[in-house]
Amino acid sequence: MMNTEAVTPETLDWENLGFSYIKTDYRYVSYWKDGEWDEGELTRDNQVHISEGSTALHYGQSCFEGMKAYRAADGSINLFRPYENAERMKRSCERLLMPAFPVERFVEAVRETVEANEQWVPPYGTGSTLYIRPYMIGVGDNIGVRAAPEYLFAIFVTPVGPYFKGGLTPxxxxxxxxxxxxxxxxxxxxxxxxxxxxxxxxxxxxxxxxxxxxxxxxxxxxxxxxxxxxxxxxxxxxxxxxxxxxxxxxxxxxxxxxxxxxxxxxxxxxxxxxxxxxxxxxxxxxxxxxxxxxxxxxxxxxxxxxxxxxxxxxxxxxxxxxxxxxxxxxxxxxxxxxxxxxxxx
Known part of the structure; x- marks a missing residue:
């Protein structure tokens, strides 16, 4: 089993990556409390610290998105339709009575997170990509079946290989x-x-x-x-x-x-x-x-x-x-x- 703590971009075999978690340098975190989101920040800590009464743990108040960043032939980095992911996450949040993270801020947070982890974006031609996982959970001290008093929105990224090894296979x-x-x-x-x-x-x-x-x-x-x-x-x-x-x-x-x-x-x-x-x-x-x-x-x-x-x-x-x-x-x-x-x- 791969020791993800010891992995660095220099040691990765980009053409033979699996689809599994690798710890990268930074993740984005923002908290909602008293009716508003804070400014958000990048952190190196990949552990989530939450109350034992968090609604995400007991009542399923959690949603997420899946996206990718792609290295282009000229070395630039592409995001594919990130506004669509932001809008879909907004709808998921509304369904679970969670405060939606603003669409423009969502896209900017994704860009900021990918940019901070630029060295983890696989090279063009390897077939690998940088997988992006935004998520939101209900947190805070709670015990009753109700919406959470606080929320955590976060984004982490991890390099992944192509889903298909050796090309498309039925x-x-x-x-x-x-x-x-x-x-x-x-x-x-x-x-x-x-x-x-x-x-x-x-x-x-x-x-x-x-x-x-x-x-x-x-x-x-x-x-x-x-x-x-x-x-x-x-x-x-x-x-x-x-x-x-x-x-x-x-x-x-x-x-x-x-x-x-x-x-x-x-x-x-x-x-x-x-x-x-x-x-x-x-x-x-x-x-x-x-x-x-x-x-x-x-x-x-x-x-x-x-x-x-x-x-x-x-x-x-x-x-x-x-x-x-x-x-x-x-x-x-x-x-x-x-x-x-x-x-x-």
């Missing part, structure tokens, strides 16, 4: 009987409880040699909603990009970026709608998308006794590959980005 998934979220619950918010509940079905899926579990809509169990912690998309035989629409799905920034690129760069028809699990034959390709993996091509889906294969279990479909190359090209600055998608650090 994965197989299995439909689970468990629900990811309630019909009118917190599914559309990026809150900690959604992920705690996914650990068991995800582990059971891996024991059966699947990459992860696929969750159906909690109301009828007939429609695909999410693939593990990622959004689903499918490419129909007549070149439509279809992705589920539901109030209990987390709105993936990667998914909406792919929807735009599918329509405006690839010329596909794009639809958000129902994806019935017993009608998978309509798709020639399928994938899961999110910040960590960008796109995870789906080779096949196990549903009960039926196993449906899309394009291939070993090869990536041509449309999926084009979407992936277009998106990562934009993120690294090799392909022109739509307006306001890339923010320089």
């Amino acid at each position: 994965s197989d998934f299995v439909v689970t009987q468990y629900d990811r979220a309630a019909p009118y619950g917190t599914g559309a918010s990026k809150v900690g409880g959604n992920y705690g509940g996914s650990l068991l079905p995800g582990t059971e899926a891996k024991k059966r040699n699947f990459s992860d579990a696929i969750y159906l809509d909690p109301a009828t169990h007939t429609k695909i909603e999410e693939v593990g912690s990622a959004n689903f998309f499918g490419i129909t035989h007549d070149d439509k990009f279809i992705t589920p629409k539901s109030p209990s799905i987390l709105p993936s920034i990667t998914k909406y970026s792919l929807m735009y690129l599918a329509e405006h760069r690839l010329g596909l028809t794009v639809e958000e709608g129902d994806v019935y699990v017993d009608q998978l034959d309509r798709f020639k390709e399928a994938g899961a998308c999110g910040t960590a993996a960008v796109i995870s091509p789906i080779g096949g889906i196990q549903y009960g006794d039926d196993f449906h294969v899309f394009y291939s279990e070993t090869e990536v479909g041509p449309v999926t590959k084009r979407l992936y190359n277009e998106l990562i090209g934009i993120q690294y600055g090799d392909i022109a980005a739509p307006e306001n998608w890339v923010v320089k650090v």
